[in-house]
Amino acid sequence: MADKENKDVHSFFAADPEQADKAFFGRVANPDRRGFLKKTGLATMAAMVGTSIPFHRNMPIGFVPAAMASEDVLVGKDGLTLLNDRPVNAETPPHLLDDAITPTSRHFVRNNGIPPEEVDPAAWTVTIDGFVDTPMTFTIAELKAQFEVVTKALTLECGGNGRGFFNPPAKGNQWTYGAVACSEWTGVRLKDVLEKVGVKPEAVYTAHYSADTHLSGDPEKLPISRGMPISKAMTDEILIAFEMNGAALHPLNGAPLRLVVPGWPASTAQKWLTRIELRDVVHDGPKMTGKAYRVPNRQVAPGEKVKTEDFVIIERMPVKSLITFPENGAEVAGQATQVRGHAWSGDRSISKLEISIDFGTTWITAELDDAVNSGAWQNWRSDVTFPQGGYYEVWARATDSAGDMQPFAIDWNPKGYLNNTMHRVGLRVS
Known part of the structure; x- marks a missing residue:
């Protein structure tokens, strides 16, 4: 079962239900072929179906709850495409991202482990320690009372957004366009909290820790623990957030x-946050070393094997845009339509957005x-008149404040990161 992290629940249970049950939930069959779910296994299953399971003692060995075998794991989400159910990962089709501010129900989901089952916001704490003058632990109420509470629209994008278009294919969730969103987040500035505890001169990097559990169920293993340079952590846009679009955060x-860290891979924006450690070295937690969230330090040929030491950590995300209307494959009645969408570029602004209807x-x-x-994306629109009926493609490309422009195609990389090729939608004009 060594490769179970790369497969979904259904495929494991179909192949060997009893072994899968033992690996996933720690259950071993008794004579009546029912098994007791231990605390960790029960928490895992409950998190995956979205609530507690009152009659879990009655569940047969090898049984897959219906919600785990369908998109019902996306409770509270609207129209997302489920890519993986263990851990839950889901993207939003571009036409459902048409809002200037992304509704919570349409914000993508990128998880690395199993979310905590029992969450009490009133008792939740976050600890700031490591190379600080005064280590401190805060409840959410204390964060609200001791620091300025701010609300910002902030763009989050998975570093692997667009991975599904690499050739040869790159391993990992095959994101297309929809692992990006710009919701309104309410919280306190990480910078303000760090200033209160006092950052020692030796501190060079943050390390983030959370309450989600590893897919193996091993409490000693962390599913992800990433960080960022202190210089980035001390910028104004990074929030320790407790609200999303004016309400409590969605469980997923x-x-x-x-954390909400706009402009950098969303993996730095740790969910279910419990601790931020300041370190005197670049953090080496899970998904910080090897080839995770890293790209080669040079151009490489498609399919080329690259040594681990030749990879560098991804920091700012590249310039990118998205067409959210019309939907790909739409029929346009008449010969005119509005085209619109969003554009963003790491910690820069967008200076120009262009579209083409004649293949560039x-x-x-x-x-x-x-x-x-x-930290927010920029919205754009253009009224377009087509010269006659027929098939057209609308292409969009953004140029950012440093002069970087979206390419038609990008260089391949082994992990399928940072795909910022121009977005294209096909239209049929009547």
Whole structure:
């Protein structure tokens, strides 16, 4: 079962129900072929179905709850495409990202472990320690009382967004376009909290820890623990957040407390946050070393084997845009339509958004809004008239404040990160 992290629940239980049950939930069959779910296994199953299981003692060995074998694991989400159910990972089709501010129900889900089952926001704490003057632990109420509470629209994007388009294929969740969102987050600035505890001169990197559990069920293993340079942590846009779009965080998006780190891979934005350690070295937690969230330090040929020491940590995300209307494959009645979407670029702003309807021969400059605040994506739109009926493609490309422009195609990398190729939608004009 060594490769169980790369497969979903259904495939394991179909192949060997009893062994899968033991590996996933720690149950061993008794004579009546029912098994007692131990605490860790019960927590895992409950998290995967989204609530407690009153009659779990009656469940047969090898039994797969219906919600685990379907998109019902996405309780409270609307229209997302489930990529994996263990851990839960789901993206949002581009046309469902048309809102200027992404509704909670349409925010993508990227999990590495199993979310905590029992969450009491009133009792939740986060500890700041390591190379600090005064280690401190805060409840959510204390964060609200001791620091300025701010609300910001902030863009989060998975580093592997677009992985599904690499050739040869890269391993991992095959994200297409929808592992990105810009919701409104309410919390306190990480910078303010770090200033209160006092950052020692030796501190160079943060390390983030959370309450989710490893897929193996081993309490000694962490599913993910990433960090960032202190210089990034001390910027104004990074929040320790306890609300999302004016309400409590969604359980799959980190309730009751998480980091929000716009412009960098969303993996740095730890969910179910319990601790931030300041370290005097670059953090080496799970998903920080080897090839995780790293790209080669040079251009490589498709399929080329790259030594681990030749990878560098991903920091800012590249310039990118998304067409959210019309939907790919739409029928356009008449010969005119509005085209719209969003654009973003790490910690930079977007200076220009262009679209083409003639396969890149000519480009039309779209109307581009300023970001509502630093860290948010920018909304754009353009009215388009097609010369006659037929099949058209609308292409979009953004240029950021440093002059970087989206490419038609990007260089391949082994892990399928940072795909910022131009988004294209096909339309049939009547």
